Amino acid sequence: MKRCGYCDFNTxxxxxxxxxxxxxxxxxxxxxxxxxxVTFAARTTSTTVPTIFFGGGTPSLMPAKELxxxxxxxxxxxxxxxxxxxxxxCNPDTLTLQSLEEYRAIGINRLSMGMxxxxxxxxxxxxxxxxxxxxxKSIENARKAGFxxxxxxxxxxxxxxxxxxxxxxxxxxxxxxxxxxSAYALIVEDGTKLAAKIKRGEISKxxxxxxxxxxxxxxxxxxxxxxxxYELSNWGRPxxxxxxxxxxxxxxxxxxxxxSHVDGVRWWNVKHPSKYQxxxxxxxxxxxxxxxxxxxxxxxxxxxxxxxxxxxLLKSDLTSNQIAVLAEFSDExxxxxxxxxxxxxxxxxxxRIVRSLVMA
Amino acid sequence: xPAIPLxxxxxxxxxxxxxxxxxxxxAHIDHGKSTLADRMLQITEVVxxxxxxxxxxxxxxxxxxxxxxxxxxxVRLPWRSGRDGKDYILNMIDTPGHVDFTYEVxxxxxxxEGAILxxxxxxxxxxxxxxxxxxxxxxxxQIIPVLNKIDLPAAQPDKFAAELAKLIGCNPEDVLxxxxxxxAGVEELLDEIVAQxxxxxxxxxxxxxxxxxxxxxxxxxxxVTYIRxxxxxxxxxxxxxxxxxxxxxxxxxIGAISPEPLASQGLGVGEVGYLITGVKDVRQxxxxxxxxxxxxxxxxxxxxxxxxxxxxxxxxxxxxxxxxPMLREALDKLQLNDAxxxxxxxxxxxxxxxxxxxxxxxxxxxxxxxxxxREAGLNLISTAPNVVYEVTMEDGKQITVTNPSxxxxxxxxxxxxxxVKATVLAPSEYIGTIMELCQDRRGTLLGMDYLSEDRVExxxxxxxxxxxxxxxxxxxxxxxxYASLDYEDKGNLAGNLVKVxxxxxxxxxxAFSSIVHRDKAYAYGVMMTQKLRExxxxxxxxVPIQAAIGSKIIARENIRAIRKDVLAKCxxxxxxxxxxxxxxxxxxxxxxxxxxxVEVPQEAFVAALATDADIxxxxxxxxx
Numbered sequence: 001m002k003r004c005g006y007c008d009f010n011t012x013x014x015x016x017x018x019x020x021x022x023x024x025x026x027x028x029x030x031x032x033x034x035x036x037x038v039t040f041a042a043r044t045t046s047t048t049v050p051t052i053f054f055g056g057g058t059p060s061l062m063p064a065k066e067l068x069x070x071x072x073x074x075x076x077x078x079x080x081x082x083x084x085x086x087x088x089x090c091n092p093d094t095l096t097l098q099s100l101e102e103y104r105a106i107g108i109n110r111l112s113m114g115m116x117x118x119x120x121x122x123x124x125x126x127x128x129x130x131x132x133x134x135x136x137k138s139i140e141n142a143r144k145a146g147f148x149x150x151x152x153x154x155x156x157x158x159x160x161x162x163x164x165x166x167x168x169x170x171x172x173x174x175x176x177x178x179x180x181x182s183a184y185a186l187i188v189e190d191g192t193k194l195a196a197k198i199k200r201g202e203i204s205k206x207x208x209x210x211x212x213x214x215x216x217x218x219x220x221x222x223x224x225x226x227x228x229x230y231e232l233s234n235w236g237r238p239x240x241x242x243x244x245x246x247x248x249x250x251x252x253x254x255x256x257x258x259x260s261h262v263d264g265v266r267w268w269n270v271k272h273p274s275k276y277q278x279x280x281x282x283x284x285x286x287x288x289x290x291x292x293x294x295x296x297x298x299x300x301x302x303x304x305x306x307x308x309x310x311x312x313l314l315k316s317d318l319t320s321n322q323i324a325v326l327a328e329f330s331d332e333x334x335x336x337x338x339x340x341x342x343x344x345x346x347x348x349x350x351x352r353i354v355r356s357l358v359m360a
Numbered sequence: 361x362p363a364i365p366l367x368x369x370x371x372x373x374x375x376x377x378x379x380x381x382x383x384x385x386x387a388h389i390d391h392g393k394s395t396l397a398d399r400m401l402q403i404t405e406v407v408x409x410x411x412x413x414x415x416x417x418x419x420x421x422x423x424x425x426x427x428x429x430x431x432x433x434x435v436r437l438p439w440r441s442g443r444d445g446k447d448y449i450l451n452m453i454d455t456p457g458h459v460d461f462t463y464e465v466x467x468x469x470x471x472x473e474g475a476i477l478x479x480x481x482x483x484x485x486x487x488x489x490x491x492x493x494x495x496x497x498x499x500x501x502q503i504i505p506v507l508n509k510i511d512l513p514a515a516q517p518d519k520f521a522a523e524l525a526k527l528i529g530c531n532p533e534d535v536l537x538x539x540x541x542x543x544a545g546v547e548e549l550l551d552e553i554v555a556q557x558x559x560x561x562x563x564x565x566x567x568x569x570x571x572x573x574x575x576x577x578x579x580x581x582x583x584v585t586y587i588r589x590x591x592x593x594x595x596x597x598x599x600x601x602x603x604x605x606x607x608x609x610x611x612x613x614i615g616a617i618s619p620e621p622l623a624s625q626g627l628g629v630g631e632v633g634y635l636i637t638g639v640k641d642v643r644q645x646x647x648x649x650x651x652x653x654x655x656x657x658x659x660x661x662x663x664x665x666x667x668x669x670x671x672x673x674x675x676x677x678x679x680x681x682x683x684x685p686m687l688r689e690a691l692d693k694l695q696l697n698d699a700x701x702x703x704x705x706x707x708x709x710x711x712x713x714x715x716x717x718x719x720x721x722x723x724x725x726x727x728x729x730x731x732x733x734r735e736a737g738l739n740l741i742s743t744a745p746n747v748v749y750e751v752t753m754e755d756g757k758q759i760t761v762t763n764p765s766x767x768x769x770x771x772x773x774x775x776x777x778x779x780v781k782a783t784v785l786a787p788s789e790y791i792g793t794i795m796e797l798c799q800d801r802r803g804t805l806l807g808m809d810y811l812s813e814d815r816v817e818x819x820x821x822x823x824x825x826x827x828x829x830x831x832x833x834x835x836x837x838x839x840x841x842y843a844s845l846d847y848e849d850k851g852n853l854a855g856n857l858v859k860v861x862x863x864x865x866x867x868x869x870x871a872f873s874s875i876v877h878r879d880k881a882y883a884y885g886v887m888m889t890q891k892l893r894e895x896x897x898x899x900x901x902x903v904p905i906q907a908a909i910g911s912k913i914i915a916r917e918n919i920r921a922i923r924k925d926v927l928a929k930c931x932x933x934x935x936x937x938x939x940x941x942x943x944x945x946x947x948x949x950x951x952x953x954x955x956x957x958v959e960v961p962q963e964a965f966v967a968a969l970a971t972d973a974d975i976x977x978x979x980x981x982x983x984x
Contacts, residue, residue, distance in 0.1 A: 183928075208924045212923035245935065253932055259933040261935075301939050348926055352900060
């Protein structure tokens with residue numbers, strides 16, 4: 001078992017966690033700790049749960065019964081919203097009809113599948129092991145197992161990827177009649193294998209101009225297929241869970257390195273799973289650090305997040321200086337009634353526009 | 361035992377000039393001058409063996425670390441000659457060894473009757489040493505040629521003895537051979553000094569005249585002035601007067617250095633020592649000036665006084681703008697000890713507030729900057745150095761340009777630039793490459809001489825501006841480090857010079873303007889526009905970068921508009937990270953300069969204007 005070359009997530013293979021560790025062995029202990037953290041959370045918050053998301057990595061490596069333990073407990077402690085969205089991220093290689101049926105049975109109702117590319121050479125550069133053929137089969141099996149909300153993740157801009165290869169990837173993904181599409185420009189994160197290869201000159205750096213073309217292309221093809229953008233990198237039926245982040249609502253992140261946000265306080269857990277389990281075994285909070293947001297910080301975060309959404313910024317939320325600054329971006333921003341919404345060109349430089357706004 | 365206990369030695373103020381020998385050591389950096397001086401201090405026993413340390417006379421850390429001596433000093437060494445058994449006083453006057461301090465060297469030489477020409481016998485004579493040797497010969501000093509480091513395995517004493525003999529017109533066997541390290545030959549050298557160097561001659565009865573050959577600021581004592589008495593005498597409590605400035609001072613202390621300052625009953629004809637008046641600024645006690653008595657002043661100053669003239673200018677800016685007052689304070693303090701340093705505040709759209717500083721030359725500039733950084737803990741950027749231009753407009757108006765941005769835009773009649781006479785010494789195999797470099801730098805060949813079979817001296821007139829612009833680095837790299845360079849001021853000459861402006865998005869950026877020869881303007885324009893294209897990040901619109909002479913565009917590059925400036929992912933855990941980045945960028949904005957609508961990071965200015973070392977430093981400061 002190995003992690004992908006571009007991934008900088010807080011991930012560990014079983015043998016990295018424990019000498020001779022097996023997936024089943026480390027999973028059970030990990031879920032015990034997670035359950036302990038749930039107990040913590042339950043003591044401090046009470047609410048109706050609108051969404052649950054298993055992700056950041058490949059939780060589909062986890063046996064369904066372990067995830068089921070978590071969901072059972074959550075259900076005991078909180079009331080679930082009647083139209084709750086429960087998403088699991090998964091790798092198409094690890095899914096079988098049987099496992100999909102098990103996931104569906106424990107209550108998972110949305111799958112976000114890491115397809116990344118339909119092109120083998122691109123997958124190789126990304127150091128992904130899955131066979132692109134498995135995506136079609138997994139989607140078919142997922143439908144059979146009763147999933148009616150399916151999303152695919154794509155990555156564009158891998159070194160060497162051409163616009164044609166990308167077009168074919170997007171078309172393939174859209175041909176599966178998915179409900180939702182995420183497409184991310186490749187970020188070369190420090191410390192990854194990919195970064196090391198680029199540094200050594202073995203492969204070229206991603207090209208920003210080409211990635212801009214690729215973005216415009218996926219936006220165009222997705223819209224044509226009936227999946228409209230609702231967030232910068234997301235098209236189709238909005239993920240209720242992600243909207244919570246972007247609307248700056250409350251969420252509780254469980255697990256090592258997980259981030260949470262409740263009423264203007266953000267905190268994050270210790271990163272290493274062993275440390276995380278250790279803390280909880282002592283009945284101590286696994287929180288590593290926290291911050292209480294100032295009014296200015298909340299305002300900046302709101303700008304930063306909202307500008308990425310199709311609903312855009314409410315003009316009345318901006319200062320006159322900020323509105324003046326936006327005059328520079330006439331090609332990048334559309335005014336729709338009282339809202340300022342990024343055009344495709346604007347979405348490509350959203351961070352730059354946010355900088356101008358917060359510095360205005 | 362030729363050393364004499366201090367108490368039994370002839371005392372200052374009562375030493376017969378016939379017993380005095382004043383000499384200096386002319387040597388290149390690292391040819392072992394300080395080590396030889398150490399041995400002399402030891403052999404004459406003026407330093408307690410327990411207090412002896414390496415490079416005893418080099419006061420400042422910076423000098424000891426870089427192995428160079430900036431401020432000269434004079435040490436009084438009692439010595440009983442092994443030849444005639446009589447007692448003598450040897451005054452060793454230390455001289456700075458670098459091209460920038462020619463004037464200070466000339467004043468030190470003027471205080472002596474003789475000079476030791478000290479050459480590393482593994483390396484041979486270097487250009488600066490040769491220049492100082494010529495200076496000493498012009499001053500009619502008795503030259504004692506000495507080869508040092510004879511203990512080294514790589515020593516070639518016969519070869520370099522022949523070279524020195526040829527240069528000064530003596531026999532190769534007259535060249536002494538010593539080792540400052542082991543002490544071999546040093547006693548003999550002391551005896552040779554007594555034997556060869558003439559005693560000073562002066563008029564005991566005439567109005568007092570003493571030459572200031574150095575002036576140093578000391579935190580505790582104020583300015584310590586080093587003098588050589590030519591006529592008359594100076595006594596404690598005398599009222600003295602400086603002839604050039606007319607300033608009058610009370611003597612607080614007078615004495616000799618042996619090798620720590622020791623107050624004396626005065627100083628008489630031919631003697632060398634120091635005086636303290638309580639002034640706080642070396643400008644009030646200028647090198648080359650003549651000290652006389654207020655009550656009975658001499659009419660005629662000693663010859664050779666010159667005001668120090670800055671030849672090279674550069675902007676010094678604190679990396680952190682808040683350090684500007686500290687920089688001012690540090691410069692004020694440094695100026696107390698450096699009469700050649702001039703500065704005035706200037707502001708740059710790119711670099712903020714700083715000072716335009718004038719220096720004697722590149723080394724002087726480096727030393728000043730290093731001292732500011734080390735002693736005041738400042739982090740500085742210096743702009744590329746430039747020379748001073750005298751511009752005459754067609755209407756006859758005269759303008760002195762010390763900063764290229766001041767170069768007038770109107771109808772320019774004539775531009776004068778400083779010219780230097782440069783001497784390069786190198787192995788003869790590099791003649792071709794050196795001549796090529798000098799020709800490329802607008803040089804005029806003056807002449808060439810062989811010092812020995814395989815070593816040559818090449819003389820060129822060169823515009824100082826060309827030397828200031830990486831000439832020395834080029835010379836070193838093209839000759840594998842074997843060439844040495846010296847140059848001296850040779851006045852101004854008219855040149856076909858133009859100002860090349862750099863325009864960003866149509867707006868001139870002062871900081872990037874440069875004055876170059878017309879034939880090189882195009883190459884400069886191309887180089888600068890290309891460099892800036894690499895350094896300035898893409899904006900949301902296309903930015904043309906142009907180089908222009910007046911309104912004529914000579915080079916152009918484009919920075920294409922940025923297409924993508926967004927991070928694709930922004931989920932729960934990314935939000936804090938992203939906001940923190942935004943906060944950092946907000947801070948970074950302070951270091952962003954707006955040129956019209958174009959955002960230019962400070963690093964771009966630094967990289968375009970400054971040295972590679974500065975660029976690294978700015979990066980390091982930013983990453984912190």
